[in-house]
Amino acid sequence: MMNNQKKVDEGLEYVKNAEKSLKTSFMKWRPDYESAAEQYNKAATCFRNAKSFDQCRDALLKAADCHKQNRAIFYAAKALDQAILVSKELGDLRNVGELANRAANMFQSHGSAESATSTLDKAGKILEAQYPEDALKLFQRAADISQDQDSVRQSAEFMSKVARIHVKLKEYELAADAIRRELGLREQSESYQAAGRLAVALVLVHIARGDIVAAERAFKEWGNYCEAPEVQCLEMLLQAYDEEDPEAAKAALSNPFIKHMDVEYTILARDLPLPEQTLPVINPVVAATSVGGGSVDASSSKADADSGQGNEEDFEEGGLC
Template sequence: MAGNKKIEEGLELIKSAEKHLKTSLLKWRPDYESAADDYNKAATCFKNAKSYQQCKDCLLKAAEYHQQNRGLFYAAKALDQCILICKEMGDIRDIYVMAERAAYMFQSQGNPDSAVATLEKTAKILESQVPMEALNLYRHAAEISGIQDNQRASAEYTSKVARIHVKLQQFDEAADAIRREIGLHQAHESIQAVGRLVVALVLVQLARGDIVAAEKAFKEWGNYCDPPEIQNLEMLLQAYDEEDRDNAIRALNDPFIKHMDVEYAILARDLRLPQGNAVVQKKPIVENATDEYKRVRPQNDEYVPTDSYKAGDNNEEASSGHQPEDDDEYSGGGLC
């Protein structure tokens, strides 16, 4: 019963708002302000009655007429409330456009903080279902915060942008966002945050398959890392450079990496590991080895006689050069 009364009250307010919009011979211009106020009141009645579709329609009307009356701040407030109603309805198709409109109105009226709050709130609603739209809203919030010289807030929203890129496996864009975030943290000398981001950037570059870029990032910003992080990154990069699968797994299972933001921890878990094809090296010949382990023929496959064979040849030559004379009874001469 209470819900029905609220709906009836809301309908009466809509009729009142429509009257304010009518013109007559003595009333040349619609009363947009009064109409917008009545639509706002009607929206409240419908919200209390949980008639969310009617509430949404009234809020959009209120925003329209506040804008017609050049009351951009109140129009933005109506859109901001409409976003929450859409969330209650489970209908988030239009809230991205609403958030951008509201942010523009807030900003044009000199309320950047309200603009950022609306963008952040809407991005959180969209992040799980429409991450690309959430990413754009976070990026817009970072830009507004940067204009207001709020580097810390800008870095926070840029971090969200980078993590969404990682989640979507857009590693090139993620690397760019992390670099921007590093620059913002350097501006207000947040050294510890930069150290964590260096690890994240190395992981992203490895996910891109670019070991050179990963090493370059470590050389450029590695001095911001703590000693344990430096040792772990050195082991990780060396493992990928030498195709050492075991050391790569050991480095990626480091507690510091496992306790990073969820997106980076998952990235480290799913990172492509080195193949681990070890090159088998031939053992060198030991000079003083026994005869049975010495090489008989060289690697160039040229025949070289062994010492024993040479000794045999010399004996044959000696025996052939000094043949003994046979004591033959007929050696002195032939038969007469």
């Protein structure tokens, strides 16, 4: 405890030195941003060692601002990247998405696209459990940057995360769009085995949407990338829904292949509504006769109906007289 306080005091001393560097005077017209950034970085290290993460993050943000003012964009982005990790330690994730986007902008301005996607990925993983919508946006941007840099495989990995979050949020229309984009990227990078697994995922998502026609269309379009067990599973599944056979659908969804997919798709398959068999329509006249235990000739039934109709007409003509 004493050692932690000592480190905090040391960090505060560095903060004072940084503030002095930023002051101007009659003989010093411009703040010394470079020295201030260095002092803030040293302060952040002291605060981190003392586990005073709030002060650590504050020092890092000030260091980032000083680097930016000094046009040291890469180092400013690095300071923001560290602030993201400190926010995780604090358990305060409210501004993680904003910090990640700011850092990514700076890395891109510096020409460091790989560092930009790394920061977005890191922040997305931190946010995914508590703030999946924010994480989704970060992964989406990382996918776009990777694709712009012709990193097709990496872009596909980020789109995979986007699709799975959409599934988790039950946003099946958006999930289908993300899977189709990922399929295109997997095809482009010749990752055919991964494309086969995605074809199964796309069919499951369309079934979750309640669109069996789209599910069949997806199988026809992408099923050629599936291996034999996957094809057999999908054919059985689609036939079960087409024939409204809940037992066959349940058996297909229990396939070991589906159970070993990414957890989001496994849960989706587990929770899919099974098809309902359409009950045959029962003739009410026959049903009533069956209850009485006898049978009625069709011609006599017709005659009774005609007789009833005639009585009703006579009643209408004669009135109450």
